[in-house]
Amino acid sequence: MECKNIALALVISLALTIDVPAQQGSSQLIDPSQDPVEDPLEGNHSCPEAFDLVPGLYEGLSTTSGAPDYYRLFVPAEQTLHVLVNIREWSHDFTMEVRDECDGELIFEQTYLVGTIPIELENASLDPAHYMFRLFRDTGQLSDGSRIGYDLLIAEGSNVAYPYLCVGDGSVTNCPCGNLGDAQRGCSHSGGHGARLVLGGSQFDELGGLMVEAIALPPQTPALLFTGGLSGEAIVLPFNDGTLCFGGGSVVRHGARFADALGSASWTGDFDASTSRDPGEQIVLQVWFRDPEGPCGTGSNFTQAVRMRVKP
Ligand SMILES: [Ca+2]
Ligand SMILES: [Ca+2]
Numbered sequence: 001m002e003c004k005n006i007a008l009a010l011v012i013s014l015a016l017t018i019d020v021p022a023q024q025g026s027s028q029l030i031d032p033s034q035d036p037v038e039d040p041l042e043g044n045h046s047c048p049e050a051f052d053l054v055p056g057l058y059e060g061l062s063t064t065s066g067a068p069d070y071y072r073l074f075v076p077a078e079q080t081l082h083v084l085v086n087i088r089e090w091s092h093d094f095t096m097e098v099r100d101e102c103d104g105e106l107i108f109e110q111t112y113l114v115g116t117i118p119i120e121l122e123n124a125s126l127d128p129a130h131y132m133f134r135l136f137r138d139t140g141q142l143s144d145g146s147r148i149g150y151d152l153l154i155a156e157g158s159n160v161a162y163p164y165l166c167v168g169d170g171s172v173t174n175c176p177c178g179n180l181g182d183a184q185r186g187c188s189h190s191g192g193h194g195a196r197l198v199l200g201g202s203q204f205d206e207l208g209g210l211m212v213e214a215i216a217l218p219p220q221t222p223a224l225l226f227t228g229g230l231s232g233e234a235i236v237l238p239f240n241d242g243t244l245c246f247g248g249g250s251v252v253r254h255g256a257r258f259a260d261a262l263g264s265a266s267w268t269g270d271f272d273a274s275t276s277r278d279p280g281e282q283i284v285l286q287v288w289f290r291d292p293e294g295p296c297g298t299g300s301n302f303t304q305a306v307r308m309r310v311k312p
Helices: 002-012
Strands: 051-053 056-064 069-075 079-087 094-099 106-111 115-123 129-137 147-156 196-201 210-215 222-239 242-258 282-290 300-302 305-309
Touching: 056 129, 056 196, 069 079, 069 115, 069 147, 079 129, 094 115, 106 115, 115 129, 196 282, 196 305, 210 222, 210 282, 222 305, 242 282, 242 300
Parallel strands: 051 069
Antiparallel strands: 056 147, 069 129, 079 115, 079 147, 094 106, 094 129, 196 210, 222 242, 222 282, 282 300, 282 305
């Protein structure tokens, strides 16, 4: 009952109205005039200039001889960070290494690489940890200036960048009137299936930004994107026709959209968590949508939720 009251208070604070999209915040743009320009995250040639990576997909990166790429990786307490490096071209002098600090102990090193290389960084301690990640070409062997292209996938606690949680498929809780949705979606709505919130890409505008889209909604109905701060484990609460994901932190609205005729609604290009959240904060995203003909008769339902960490 107490949970229900919390949920009710949360939902009352979210009015399902159409908003003007939130203004884009100032992004951490790297000056593209810096030389050499290898990719949009360039300017990370030295350890103090390391680029902070949060979970997401970073495509189209590259490094050249004499201009290594440094990244800082954040691993929460008692978590494992999964780093998947897709190296596009083979080179005899391409090396990746991970250290615990700039000149610290070498934790991981591999060279002569191509294809997809998984790295797991486990932090068994009760405190968050940082690691320095360096990708470089050894100029001692070759300094032809050519680029090695690579992509990074960063994921926390699982091997997907933006894990689903608070699903309405019966695996974590029941739906309010037994209206279980399909796997990894919200509870079933008037269309006979659950809706899904999908995140893709990275939070950095330089790399195309984050893709935020709800699919399989009831067509032409208002849908509101909101986020909640997540401290510890999320609590899933059956609420209205669906499941509400409660993370223990403040709730922020990010604007409503009308789902199109196919039941899709997009916040891509308008959603920027960093305008309303603390850097590095962990949040859950979810979409609440109107569904007058819904199976439980409450008039609204939810997608499943998605977890992400706000960019530093
Ligand atoms: Ca680079
Ligand atoms: Ca570089």
